[in-house]
Amino acid sequence: DTAVSQTPKYLVTQMGNDKSIKCEQNLGHDTMYWYKQDSKKFLKIMFSYNNKELIINETVPNRFSPKSPDKAHLNLHINSLELGDSAVYFCASSQVAGASSYNSPLHFGNGTRLTVT
Amino acid sequence: DAKTTQPPSMDCAEGRAANLPCNHSTISGNEYVYWYRQIHSQGPQYIIHGLKNNETNEMASLIITEDRKSSTLILPHATLRDTAVYYCIVRAGGSNYKLTFGKGTLLTVNP
Numbered sequence: 001d002t003a004v005s006q007t008p009k010y011l012v013t014q015m016g017n018d019k020s021i022k023c024e025q026n027l028g029h030d031t032m033y034w035y036k037q038d039s040k041k042f043l044k045i046m047f048s049y050n051n052k053e054l055i056i057n058e059t060v061p062n063r064f065s066p067k068s069p070d071k072a073h074l075n076l077h078i079n080s081l082e083l084g085d086s087a088v089y090f091c092a093s094s095q096v097a098g099a100s101s102y103n104s105p106l107h108f109g110n111g112t113r114l115t116v117t
Numbered sequence: 118d119a120k121t122t123q124p125p126s127m128d129c130a131e132g133r134a135a136n137l138p139c140n141h142s143t144i145s146g147n148e149y150v151y152w153y154r155q156i157h158s159q160g161p162q163y164i165i166h167g168l169k170n171n172e173t174n175e176m177a178s179l180i181i182t183e184d185r186k187s188s189t190l191i192l193p194h195a196t197l198r199d200t201a202v203y204y205c206i207v208r209a210g211g212s213n214y215k216l217t218f219g220k221g222t223l224l225t226v227n228p
Contacts, residue, residue, distance in 0.1 A: 042218070043161065111158075
């Protein structure tokens with residue numbers, strides 16, 4: 001009954017390949033996110049989708065293409081992988097309240113460790 | 118979002134209270150204080166949040182100063198499993214979807 005699940009947990013691939021990471025949440029949340037944690041452990045937001053609509057795109061190269069087929073899923077496809085893409089990618093979800101209300105806490109998955117060789 | 122300042126690391130003895138400070142001197146009136154932690158090799162985990170009043174839940178207590186310029190996360194009886202990086206984040210409510218993580222505090226609980 002994992003709340004936010006990501007697959008795969010580990011991904012090792014060569015430069016130039018295309019790969020996808022899948023994320024699913026069973027919390028009924030309307031907003032999902034992708035975060036990247038680099039080797040220095042900084043956690044940075046990449047994308048956010050609210051009700052399948054892209055609402056945050058933090059200057060991420062267009063080699064990265066998120067896709068949200070429904071509210072419970074947010075997948076991340078990466079084209080032409082580069083060495084610098086090696087990182088841990090975290091999916092998260094939350095329920096976004098209306099104006100002037102706080103948003104529910106983010107629930108994170110346990111990450112996908114991507115290694116590009 | 119307002120900037121936060123946390124010590125890079127702290128130590129605590131097992132069974133003792135761990136008090137983790139956070140400065141957020143530029144916090145705005147509509148900004149909440151959130152605390153998350155990240156245990157090694159896991160995703161960040163929500164701990165607690167507050168606006169003005171002190172808050173307590175099963176994991177921790179959050180003490181916010183009256184001027185709201187700083188806060189303290191208290192783990193009343195730290196265990197070895199509480200060893201993690203703790204993040205203090207300030208974020209406005211409403212339709213603000215972005216949560217920005219800083220460097221956090223590495224809390225090491227020693228036996």
